[in-house]
Amino acid sequence: xxxxxxxxxxxxxxxxxxxxxxxxxxxxxxxxxxxxxxxxxxxxxxxxxxxxxxxxxxxxxxxxxxxxxxxxxxxxxxxxxxxxxxxxxxxxxxxxxxxxxxxxxxxxxxxxxxxxxxxxxxxxxxxxxxxxxxxxxxxxxxxxxxxxxxxxxxxxxxxxxxxxxxxxxxxxxxxxxxxxxxxxxxxxxxxxxxxxxxxxxxxxxxxxxxxxxxxxxxxxxxxxxxxxxxxxxxxxxxxxxxxxxxxxxxxxxxxxxxx
Numbered sequence: 001x002x003x004x005x006x007x008x009x010x011x012x013x014x015x016x017x018x019x020x021x022x023x024x025x026x027x028x029x030x031x032x033x034x035x036x037x038x039x040x041x042x043x044x045x046x047x048x049x050x051x052x053x054x055x056x057x058x059x060x061x062x063x064x065x066x067x068x069x070x071x072x073x074x075x076x077x078x079x080x081x082x083x084x085x086x087x088x089x090x091x092x093x094x095x096x097x098x099x100x101x102x103x104x105x106x107x108x109x110x111x112x113x114x115x116x117x118x119x120x121x122x123x124x125x126x127x128x129x130x131x132x133x134x135x136x137x138x139x140x141x142x143x144x145x146x147x148x149x150x151x152x153x154x155x156x157x158x159x160x161x162x163x164x165x166x167x168x169x170x171x172x173x174x175x176x177x178x179x180x181x182x183x184x185x186x187x188x189x190x191x192x193x194x195x196x197x198x199x200x201x202x203x204x205x206x207x208x209x210x211x212x213x214x215x216x217x218x219x220x221x222x223x224x225x226x227x228x229x230x231x232x233x234x235x236x237x238x239x240x241x242x243x244x245x246x247x248x249x250x251x252x253x254x255x256x257x258x259x
C-alpha cells in the first residue's frame with residue numbers, strides 16, 4: 001500500500017502537468033471517473049489522487065492548486081525527475097504503474113520509489129518554492145520595475161528565460177553584461193531553489209550576477225537585489241535522479257533476425 005501511494009505521485013503529476021490531454025489519453029472518462037478508476041487500480045482513495053494533483057498545480061497554473069503551500073521534497077523530486085520528458089514518455093510510465101507492468105521491472109520500480117520516498121522519514125527543512133505562476137508573476141513584476149527604475153543598473157534588458165542559460169535576464173550596458181535571476185515568494189518567507197545551471201552561473205559571473213527576489217506577491221510586492229549570491233549564500237546541494245527513457249534490444253533478439 002505504501003508503495004502504491006508513492007507511485008501514485010507520478011500519476012498525479014501527469015494529471016496536473018498535462019491536464020485535459022492526460023485525462024483524454026488515459027481514457028477513463030471525465031476527471032471524477034478517472035480519479036475513481038486510478039483509485040481502484042492503485043487501492044488509493046480517489047480524493048487523495050485529486051489532492052496530490054492539486055499539490056502539483058501551482059507549477060502549471062491549470063487550477064488554483066495549493067498555491068498557499070510550498071511543495072514537499074518528494075513532490076519536488078518527482079517534478080524534477082520528470083520535467084524533461086514529454087507527454088508520451090510520462091504517460092508510458094503512468095500506464096506501466098497502472099497496469100502493474102512496473103512490478104515486472106524491479107530496478108525501474110525501485111528508482112521511482114526512491115525518487116518519491118516519504119518525506120516524513122527525512123529531516124525537515126525550510127520549504128522550497130518551485131517556479132510556476134508565482135515565478136512568472138515575479139518575472140513580470142521585475143520587467144515592469146526595471147523599465148520604471150532601471151535597477152539593479154541601467155542598460156538594455158534582454159529576455160533570456162527560454163534559453164536555459166542560468167539566468168532570466170541579461171542587461172547590456174554598452175561595455176559590460178550583467179545577469180539577473182528572478183525568484184518569487186508568495187509571502188515574505190520561504191526558501192529558494194536554484195537549478196544547478198543557475199547556481200554554477202552565479203558562481204561564474206560573481207559580481208555581475210544579481211538575484212532579484214520579489215516577495216509578498218499575494219499582496220504588495222517587495223523587491224530586493226542581491227549581488228553575487230554565490231558569495232553571500234551557502235546553499236545545500238541536493239542531488240536527485242532524473243529519469244531518462246531508452247529502449248534496448250537484446251543480443252538474443254538480434255541473433256534471431258540473422259538466423
